Amino acid sequence: MISTDRAVPSYRLAPNYRPFVMPALIVVCAVIIFPWAFTVWMSANDWTLGQARTFVGAENYINLALDARFWESLWHTIYYTALAVILPLFLGTIAALIFDEQFPLRGFLRGVFVMPMMATPVAIALVWTMMFHPQLGILNYFLSLVGIEAQGWIYDQATVIPSLVIVEVWQWTPLVMLIVLGGLAAVPREPYESAEIDGANGWQKFRYLTLPMIGPFLMIAVIIRTIDALKSFDIIYAMTQGGPGTASETINIYLYNVAFSYYNIGYASAMAIIFFILIVILSFVLLIVRQCTVWSQAGDGK
Amino acid sequence: MASVRIVNAKKNFGAVKVIRGVDIDIADGEFVVLVGPSGCGKSTLLRMIAGLEEVSGGEIYIGQREVSHLRARDRDIAMVFQNYALYPHMTVSDNMGFALKLKKAGEQEMNDKVARAASILGLENLLERLPRQLSGGQRQRVAMGRAIVRDPQVFLFDEPLSNLDAKLRVQMRGEIRALHRRIGTTTIYVTHDQVEAMTMADKIVVLHDGLVEQIGTPLELYDRPDNLFVAGFIGSPAMNFIDGRIENGEFKAIGGLALPLPEGLPAGKFAGVELVYGIRPEHIRAKADGIQGTVDLVEGTGSEVYAKLDCQGQAIYCLFRERIQIEYQQSLCIGLDPSLVHIFDKATGKRVVV
Amino acid sequence: MTHKILGRIGFLFAALVFVSPVVLFFLWMLSLSLKFEIDNAAYPPVFIPEHFAWSNYVKVFAENNFFRYFWNSLLVTGTATLLALVIGVPAGYGIARLKAQKSAIVIMIARMTPGLSFLIPMFLLFQWMNLIGTLWPQIIIHLVVTVPLVVWIMMGYFETTPIELEEAASIDGATSWQVFRMVALPIAKPGIVVSFILSIIFSWNNFVFGVVLANRETRTLPVAVYNMLSFEQVSWGPLAAAALIVTLPVLILTMFAQKEIVAGLTAGAVKGG
Ligand SMILES: Nc1ncnc2c1ncn2[C@@H]1O[C@H](COP(=O)(O)OP(=O)(O)OP(=O)(O)O)[C@@H](O)[C@H]1O
Ligand SMILES: [Mg+2]
Numbered sequence: 001m002i003s004t005d006r007a008v009p010s011y012r013l014a015p016n017y018r019p020f021v022m023p024a025l026i027v028v029c030a031v032i033i034f035p036w037a038f039t040v041w042m043s044a045n046d047w048t049l050g051q052a053r054t055f056v057g058a059e060n061y062i063n064l065a066l067d068a069r070f071w072e073s074l075w076h077t078i079y080y081t082a083l084a085v086i087l088p089l090f091l092g093t094i095a096a097l098i099f100d101e102q103f104p105l106r107g108f109l110r111g112v113f114v115m116p117m118m119a120t121p122v123a124i125a126l127v128w129t130m131m132f133h134p135q136l137g138i139l140n141y142f143l144s145l146v147g148i149e150a151q152g153w154i155y156d157q158a159t160v161i162p163s164l165v166i167v168e169v170w171q172w173t174p175l176v177m178l179i180v181l182g183g184l185a186a187v188p189r190e191p192y193e194s195a196e197i198d199g200a201n202g203w204q205k206f207r208y209l210t211l212p213m214i215g216p217f218l219m220i221a222v223i224i225r226t227i228d229a230l231k232s233f234d235i236i237y238a239m240t241q242g243g244p245g246t247a248s249e250t251i252n253i254y255l256y257n258v259a260f261s262y263y264n265i266g267y268a269s270a271m272a273i274i275f276f277i278l279i280v281i282l283s284f285v286l287l288i289v290r291q292c293t294v295w296s297q298a299g300d301g302k
Numbered sequence: 303m304a305s306v307r308i309v310n311a312k313k314n315f316g317a318v319k320v321i322r323g324v325d326i327d328i329a330d331g332e333f334v335v336l337v338g339p340s341g342c343g344k345s346t347l348l349r350m351i352a353g354l355e356e357v358s359g360g361e362i363y364i365g366q367r368e369v370s371h372l373r374a375r376d377r378d379i380a381m382v383f384q385n386y387a388l389y390p391h392m393t394v395s396d397n398m399g400f401a402l403k404l405k406k407a408g409e410q411e412m413n414d415k416v417a418r419a420a421s422i423l424g425l426e427n428l429l430e431r432l433p434r435q436l437s438g439g440q441r442q443r444v445a446m447g448r449a450i451v452r453d454p455q456v457f458l459f460d461e462p463l464s465n466l467d468a469k470l471r472v473q474m475r476g477e478i479r480a481l482h483r484r485i486g487t488t489t490i491y492v493t494h495d496q497v498e499a500m501t502m503a504d505k506i507v508v509l510h511d512g513l514v515e516q517i518g519t520p521l522e523l524y525d526r527p528d529n530l531f532v533a534g535f536i537g538s539p540a541m542n543f544i545d546g547r548i549e550n551g552e553f554k555a556i557g558g559l560a561l562p563l564p565e566g567l568p569a570g571k572f573a574g575v576e577l578v579y580g581i582r583p584e585h586i587r588a589k590a591d592g593i594q595g596t597v598d599l600v601e602g603t604g605s606e607v608y609a610k611l612d613c614q615g616q617a618i619y620c621l622f623r624e625r626i627q628i629e630y631q632q633s634l635c636i637g638l639d640p641s642l643v644h645i646f647d648k649a650t651g652k653r654v655v656v
Numbered sequence: 657m658t659h660k661i662l663g664r665i666g667f668l669f670a671a672l673v674f675v676s677p678v679v680l681f682f683l684w685m686l687s688l689s690l691k692f693e694i695d696n697a698a699y700p701p702v703f704i705p706e707h708f709a710w711s712n713y714v715k716v717f718a719e720n721n722f723f724r725y726f727w728n729s730l731l732v733t734g735t736a737t738l739l740a741l742v743i744g745v746p747a748g749y750g751i752a753r754l755k756a757q758k759s760a761i762v763i764m765i766a767r768m769t770p771g772l773s774f775l776i777p778m779f780l781l782f783q784w785m786n787l788i789g790t791l792w793p794q795i796i797i798h799l800v801v802t803v804p805l806v807v808w809i810m811m812g813y814f815e816t817t818p819i820e821l822e823e824a825a826s827i828d829g830a831t832s833w834q835v836f837r838m839v840a841l842p843i844a845k846p847g848i849v850v851s852f853i854l855s856i857i858f859s860w861n862n863f864v865f866g867v868v869l870a871n872r873e874t875r876t877l878p879v880a881v882y883n884m885l886s887f888e889q890v891s892w893g894p895l896a897a898a899a900l901i902v903t904l905p906v907l908i909l910t911m912f913a914q915k916e917i918v919a920g921l922t923a924g925a926v927k928g929g
Contacts, residue, residue: 020746024743032769035776109671114914115678118917120877120878122879123900175921227768234863260775375827389824
C-alpha cells in the first residue's frame with residue numbers, strides 16, 4: 001500500500017484486523033468453499049450413492065442437455081419466477097405508496113403486514129394446502145359465493161404453478177414493500193412542490209417523479225425477488241412435491257429428487273452447478289440493468 | 303511533559319505525497335499551532351505524531367525517545383478530536399477514566415484524577431451524564447478532560463473548536479489557553495483559523511501542500527513573513543499584492559503606479575527582476591498628498607472602514623481604523639509607510655528585503 | 657381540513673385491503689386448529705365453532721414426540737445463532753475495517769446459492785464423519801445461512817460507526833481487542849440485536865436442511881410438522897395446531913421486534929435459505 005522513500009519497515013501501526021476475520025474465514029471455507037469445490041469434482045463423475053464411482057468428464061452435462069425433464073423443470077422455474085417477481089413487485093409498490101402516507105394505525109398495520117414474511121414457510125404451506133382443497137377448501141367456498149365454479153388449484157396441472165405463486169406472493173409482497181418504502185423515504189420533497197406548481201396531476205407525479213426516483217430500489221427488489229424465487233423450495237415441496245405428476249417440478253425440486261430420492265450424486269451436482277450459473281448470470285444481468293436505472297446515490301441503500 | 307522533534311517526516315498515501323519532508327522542533331511546555339489551508343496535511347501530520355498513521359519516512363521524537371514506529375497506545379500522548387470522539391455508551395466520568403481503567407489504575411486513583419480534571423473544567427455536575435445529553439461546549443470540555451486525566455507527555459488537538467458557534471469558540475479559546483498556562487503540557491494544536499493561531503500560539507507552524515512555509519511566533523509571522531504564501535495567509539483582511547519592478551529607485555507597478563520603497567533596499571541589485579510589492583490594508587492611511595485613487599467599494603462596521611481603491615488600474619484594499627467619511631466613486635489619497643512594506647521575488651515567492 | 661381527514665381514512669381503508677389477506681389467513685389457521693374434524697369438514701365452512709377443540713393441541717404433543725422436536729429446534733437454532741454471532745460479529749468488524757469488499761462477494765455468493773447445492777457434498781461429508789443421527793450436521797449447515805447473514809448486517813453497522821472513537825481508544829491505551837470489545841462492540845449493539853433476531857428466525861424456519869439431514873430422532877419442528885402431513889391420516893385440526901405451534905414463536909418475535917426486523921431487512925434486504 002504505502003510506497004516509501006526507503007525500504008518498507010516491518011512494523012504496523014494500524015491495528016491488525018485479520019484475527020477478527022479468521023474464524024469466519026475458516027467457517028466459510030468449510031461450509032461454502034469446500035462444498036462448491038467438491039460439487040464441481042462430483043459433477044465429473046458418474047456416481048450413485050452405494051455404487052461404484054467412475055470418472056466421466058462432461059457426460060453428466062451432456063445428459064443434462066438431453067434431459068427433457070430438466071428442460072421442463074427449467075420452464076417451470078422460469079414461469080414460476082416470472083410470476084413470483086412481477087406480482088409482488090406490482091402489489092408491493094402499491095402497498096409501499098399506501099404505507100408511505102399518514103393514517104391511523106399505520107405502524108401496527110405495517111407490523112401485521114410483515115408477518116407472513118417471517119412465518120415458517122412449511123407451516124404456512126400446510127394451511128394453504130387445506131385452503132386449496134377442491135371440496136373442503138375455503139377458497140372454493142368463497143368462489144362459490146361470487147358464482148365462480150370450483151377450481152382444482154394445486155391439484156390441477158393447469159393451475160398448480162399460479163396457485164403456488166399465490167402463496168409466494170402472499171408471503172413476499174411485504175419484502176418488496178419494505179424495500180420500496182426505504183426508497184420512498186429517500187425521495188426529496190421539493191420536486192413534488194415544484195411539480196404541483198407546474199400543474200402536474202397525481203398520476204403524472206407518480207409517473208415522472210416517483211417512479212424514476214424509486215427505480216433503483218425497484219431493481220434491488222427485482223434482484224432479490226428473482227434470486228429467492230429461483231431458489232424457492234419449501235413451499236413447493238411441502239405443498240405438491242413437484243406434482244401433480246411433474247407439473248410443478250422446478251429445477252430445485254428436480255435437483256432434490258435426483259440427489260436425495262435417486263441418490264444420483266454426480267448428475268445432481270452437475271445440475272446444481274448449472275442452476276447456480278443460471279442464478280449468477282441472471283443476477284448479473286439484473287445488476288447491469290440496475291446500473292442503467294440508478295438515479296442517484298440514494299439507490300446505493302442496499 | 304516532553305519536547306517533540308520531527309525530523310524530515312514524510313507521508314504518502316499511495317502515490318500521493320501528502321507530507322513531503324517536515325522538520326519541527328517543539329520545546330518542552332510549548333503551545334504550538336499548526337495552521338494552513340484545508341487539505342494541506344495538518345491532520346495527517348498530527349495523526350503521524352499520534353501514531354494513527356504510519357510515517358513513510360523520517361523520525362519523530364517525544365522527549366529523548368524515538369516514537370516513529372511505536373503504536374499510539376505506547377506513545378503517552380492524548381488527543382482531542384474535531385468531533386470529540388466521546389464514547390457514546392459511557393458516562394462522562396467513564397469517558398474520562400477510560401484510559402486509567404485500561405492502565406488498570408486503582409478505583410481511588412481513578413476517582414481522584416477524574417474529579418480533579420472535572421473541577422478544572424467545571425464538569426462536576428455532569429459526571430453521570432451520557433455524551434448525547436451534553437451541549438457542544440460541554441462535550442468539548444469532556445474531550446479535554448479525557449486528555450487531562452491521562453497526564454500525558456503531549457496534548458494533540460485537531461480543530462477542536464470548529465464545531466462550536468462563534469461566541470463559544472472565543473470562550474473555549476481562552477479556556478484552552480488558561481488550561482495550558484495552568485498545567486503546562488506541551489501542546490500541538492491544529493486549526494485552519496488564523497485568528498485562533500495568532501491568539502493562542504507560542505509558536506506557529508504554517509503548513510502548505512505538505513511543506514513547512516515558516517515557523518515563528520505570531521508576531522514574527524505577521525511582521526516578517528518569509529514568503530508570499532505566509533504573507534497572504536496570515537492577517538485579515540489579506541495583504542495587498544502588487545506586481546511590478548524597481549525602476550529609478552521606485553517600485554513601478556504593471557499599470558504604471560509608482561510606490562515608495564523601504565529604506566536600505568539594494569535597489570540596483572533588483573533592477574529588472576519581477577517582484578511583488580506587499581502592504582497590509584491596515585498599514586495604509588489617508589494622506590492628503592499621497593497616492594490618488596478612486597473608491598470602488600466601501601464597507602463600514604462602525605469600528606473600522608474597509609475600502610477598495612482603484613489607483614491607476616491597480617486595486618488596493620485599505621482598512622482605516624479611524625472613522626473617515628468616504629463615498630463610492632469619490633477620489634481619495636493614501637499614504638504608505640515604507641517601513642511596513644514587504645517585497646518578494648515573484649519567481650521564488652521569497653522575501654527579498656532585509 | 658375535512659379533505660385531509662377523508663384522505664387519511666381512504667389510506668387506512670386501502671391499507672386494510674392489503675392487510676386483510678394476512679389477518680384472514682392467520683384467523684383461519686387459528687380457527688382450523690380449534691375445530692373438531694366434523695366442523696373442519698363441514699360445508700359451508702364453520703368459522704367459529706360451538707365447541708373449541710383444545711384437544712387438538714394436546715394431541716400434537718401427545719402423539720408426535722413434539723416436545724423432543726421443539727427441543728431439537730431450540731438446540732439447532734440456538735447453537736447456530738450463537739456460533740454465528742461469535743464468528744460473524746468479529747468478522748463483520750474486520751471486513752468493515754479492512755474495507756475488504758471482495759470478502760463481501762463471498763457472502764453474496766453464499767446468499768445466491770440454493771441451500772440444496774450445499775447439501776449434497778455436506779451430506780456425504782457428514783456420512784463419512786459418522787455424524788448423521790446427531791444434531792451437529794444440522795447445526796453446522798445452518799451456519800451456511802446464519803453466518804453470512806450476521807456478517808452482512810454487522811458489516812453495515814460497523815461501516816457506519818465513526819472510526820475516530822476507535823482511534824481515541826487506541827490513543828487511550830487500548831489494544832485492538834480492547835478497542836473491539838469496549839468501544840466498537842457496545843456501539844454496535846443495535847446491529848447485534850438485529851442480526852440475532854433475523855438469524856433466529858431464518859434458522860428456526862429452515863426446512864430443506866432438516867428434510868435431508870434429520871432422522872426420526874433429530875427432526876426440527878418444520879420437518880416434524882411436514883411429516884405429520886405425509887405419514888398420518890390427515891386430520892386438519894391437529895395439523896393446523898401443529899403448524900401454529902411451529903410458527904407462533906416467530907410471529908411473537910416479529911410482533912415484539914418489528915422495528916429491528918424492518919431495519920435489518922431493509923438494510924441488508926436479506927432472506928435466509
Ligand atoms: N487515508 C487517506 N488516503 C488518501 N489520501 C488521504 C488520506 N487522508 C488524507 N488524505 C489526503 O491528504 C491530504 C491532507 O489531508 P489532511 O486531512 O491532513 O488535511 P487537513 O490539512 O487536515 O485539512 P482540513 O483543514 O480540511 O482538515 C488531503 O489532500 C487528503 O485528501
Ligand atoms: Mg483536518
